[in-house]
Amino acid sequence: MTVGKMIELLGSKAGVSSGKFHYGSAFGEPSGHADRVEAISETLVKHGFSYNGKDFIYSGITGLPLQAYIFMGPIYYQKLKHMVLDKMHARGSGPRVMITRQPTEGRSRNGGLRVGEMERDCLIAYGTSMLIYERLMISSDPFEVQVCRNCGLLGYYNHKLKTSICSTCKTGENVSTMKLPYACKLLFQN
Structure with a gap:
């Protein structure tokens, strides 16, 4: 591709100068239809340009x-439709997925901005622990759980008795409240 662009620059410069089309595809070479670089360079010299396409x-x-020679010429560039106005997206709050309690995906559904594995790794490398906490916990899916300090398993909070109880130990003496992402709680329960 890079070499093709250089040949296209030479060929288009020679074509504009001579008023002829130049066929510069590498696929036409064996059949003899493609213009050789030497022939294109000779056309440039005939019209007062440098042999190799560089100009003073x-x-x-x-x-x-x-103080330098500049390699230049007309070349085709296709403008792509990707515009900032079509792509920009931000969200303060919005809908969440019922199962994971995390923000929905996609701009069309007013979804959240994804912080993936690689972004998370970059944040870890820079030591931005509070930003990681905010992105992966507070802005995503914070959830309070009761954890037993004896067995380490999840318990539950009894709203009638207003106490935390461990499901395994059947007591509420060594149960602590802990904040973690809801997706983490789902992982522990499966």
């Missing part, structure tokens, strides 16, 4: 010649 140009500001 003058500064538009000072009027003095630049």
